[in-house]
Every structure is written in C-alpha cells, then in structure tokens.
Amino acid sequence: MAHRDEPTEDDLAFTVATVWREERVSCPHPNILQAFDAGALTGGAEEFVRFHLEESGCPYCSAVLEDLRSQQRDADRAHLSGLEDRLLRSTISELRRASGA
Template structure:
C-alpha cells in the first residue's frame, strides 16, 4: 500500500500531483475506503477555509520561478545556483505548472512545415474577422 500525505491529496485536487503519483492514488482509491475518507476530509478542511502554511505556499506557487527565469533557464544564462534550483524544481519536485510553462516556451516552429500549417490555421480561424475594405 502506498502512503499519501495530506499535501499529496490536496495536490490531487489541484491537479498538481505528478502523473505517476496521480495514477497510483487513483488505483489505490478504488480499493481503499480509508484513503477515500481521508481524501474527503482533506477536501472538507480546504472547503471550510482551514489552510496550512504549506497549502498556501503550494497554491500560490511561491517556490516557482517566473517565466522570465524559466526563459533564462532555457537559454542557459542563469547563475549555477539558480539553474540548479530550477532543475531541481522541475525534475525532483516535478512541478507540473513550471513543466507546462517550460513546454510552452519550447520553440513553436520546429520545422518549416509546422510553421506553414500553423500560419494557415491562424488565417483560417481569423478570415471572418478581416476587414473587407
């Protein structure tokens, strides 16, 4: 049986739990009534406004780097300490928000064909909004 902390149960509700851990939790919830009860209790505490410092920290993502720092991380222009922290945050902590931000910064035009297809789609979706003057 896997042990899940209250923080992990809370992260499950916020869709901030890693995909692998989320799958483990969902599998365990199918057969573990005690775990389901704990999940209900955690949700109840949050709904009642009983928040821990850790929950507030996670919800407001106070340890997450901002997009400009992530951009500098991608470009390799950060100091070693800051780069190491972001790498730790992305890989060890597995912050899904920052991973999504990083994926969003990935160059959109990887191949000329993708760029042409994207431009064509933009044009098709905005054609009705163009002035006919």
C-alpha cells in the same frame, strides 16, 4: 533556505504539492524558466530551477516550459520558411535571367 530535519519523501511530496496548489510561491518567473532552458542560468539560480522542475516536478512550470519550447519551435519554423521563400524567389529569378525570359 533554512536548515531543517530531513523530511521523508512522502512529507516532501505532500509539502511540494500543497504549497504548489495553495500558493505556487516557489515558481520561478517564465523569463527565468526560459533562461534556464537556454542554459543561461548559473549557480544557485540554476540549481533552484533544476530542483523545482526535476525534483519537485512542478506541473505548472513544466507546462510553461513546454509552451516556451513550442513557441520557439514555431519561431524557428517561421524564420526558416521565410528563408526558403527568399531562396526560392531568387532561384526563380536566376532561372528566368538564365533562360532569357
């Protein structure tokens, strides 16, 4: 990123909002956001995404991240309920065996 004069907060907010609305040029790919969320990014990439989300407060990427997180929650839940089903079934067959049915 090129060096430039210190912008005021208003300048920055205006610039970020304008760039986001017009181009969304600086938005990282959802895969990058996912990697960031998983803590897999390091150095400049991690700083860039953190700045983009936390300082710029990009609503688009925040929404993408929310989506990724809720998908992850759903996936975890599906995995867990599959596990519970298997446990329940094996418990039932154990009980049947034990009761001699």
